[in-house]
Structures are given as structure tokens and as C-alpha cells.
Amino acid sequence: MFCFSCVADIRDIVQKARKKAADFAFEYGYDVPVDVLANILADEFQVYTQHAYMRPLAVMVILVAIDEDRGPSLFKCDPAGYYVGYSATSAGAKEVEAVNFLEKKVKAGASFDVDETTRLAISTLQHVLGEEVKASELEVAIVTQDNPMFRTLSVETVEEHLTCISERD
Numbered sequence: 001m002f003c004f005s006c007v008a009d010i011r012d013i014v015q016k017a018r019k020k021a022a023d024f025a026f027e028y029g030y031d032v033p034v035d036v037l038a039n040i041l042a043d044e045f046q047v048y049t050q051h052a053y054m055r056p057l058a059v060m061v062i063l064v065a066i067d068e069d070r071g072p073s074l075f076k077c078d079p080a081g082y083y084v085g086y087s088a089t090s091a092g093a094k095e096v097e098a099v100n101f102l103e104k105k106v107k108a109g110a111s112f113d114v115d116e117t118t119r120l121a122i123s124t125l126q127h128v129l130g131e132e133v134k135a136s137e138l139e140v141a142i143v144t145q146d147n148p149m150f151r152t153l154s155v156e157t158v159e160e161h162l163t164c165i166s167e168r169d
Helices: 004-028 034-050 095-105 114-129 155-168
Strands: 061-067 071-077 083-085
Touching: 004 034, 004 061, 034 061, 034 071, 034 083, 095 114, 114 155
Parallel strands: none
Antiparallel strands: 061 071, 071 083
16 A cells, blocks of 8 residues: 655655755764764654654655765664664565564674675565566665665666576575
């Protein structure tokens, strides 16, 4: 089911996050670390739970960044104002199943290369859906420390990853 208030909420959150990040950069002279931005947004979300006249936000936010000190960082903020860092996470209708699958595959301190990470994401999606996915039905995007530009993988590259996953299993 599509939620129209979710679209408005996420636009509002993105606008607030950009403003908070710009304010932080103006005040301190460097870009806001992702953990600090997650804390700021979580504080903002929590205010919505304190007042009866304010509707709580209807979206969960996942922040991903490449921090200069920590390297790749992943934080999730929920509408109640709780935020936490993850090595791998999911959000949505089958979040619990996906997180359980990821917990089994990703151990503390483990590191993956780009291909392994891509295959883990695709296999998690396949596991949660309970069916094989086709490369033409799947859109995969990556960002790496070496190339911090957001880019979408071609259908041929996704097909190669799907082939590797099926051969591995």
C-alpha cells in the first residue's frame, strides 16, 4: 500500500537534514559526521512523540556516509527518535527477516569487498522474497570510498552477480 503522507514526511526529513548539515558546516567549518547528523535527526523525530498535537513521522531513515575518521558508516533513525549504527541493516515490510539473514552472514569486524557486498545485498533480497529475481527487475546502486559518486550497475553486471550467487549455492 502506498502512503502519501510518507512522501511528504521524507521530503520534509531530507530538507531538514540538508539544513542541519549546512548549519553544522557553517558553524564548525567542516562537514557534519554521519553519526552527529543521525543524532540531530533522532532528536527532531523524538519531539514529534512528545506532543499530542503533532503526528509522528511515518518513515524510517537510513543514513550512509563515508566518514574521514571511521570510513563507511551506516545509521538508522526510527520515528520514535531512536538511532543506532549498523554494519548491515534493512527497513520495510520484511525488515525482521532481512536483518536476521544479515546477522547470520555479517559477523562483527568482517569486511567485504564491493562484489561480496553487492552479492550479499542481492541474496538477502532473494531470501526475503523467497524467489529468484531477474537482473532486469533489479536496480543495484553502489558507492565506494575510491569512487564516492552514486552509480547504478548495468543489467549485465547484475546478471553476473546473480550467476555467481546461483553457482555458489
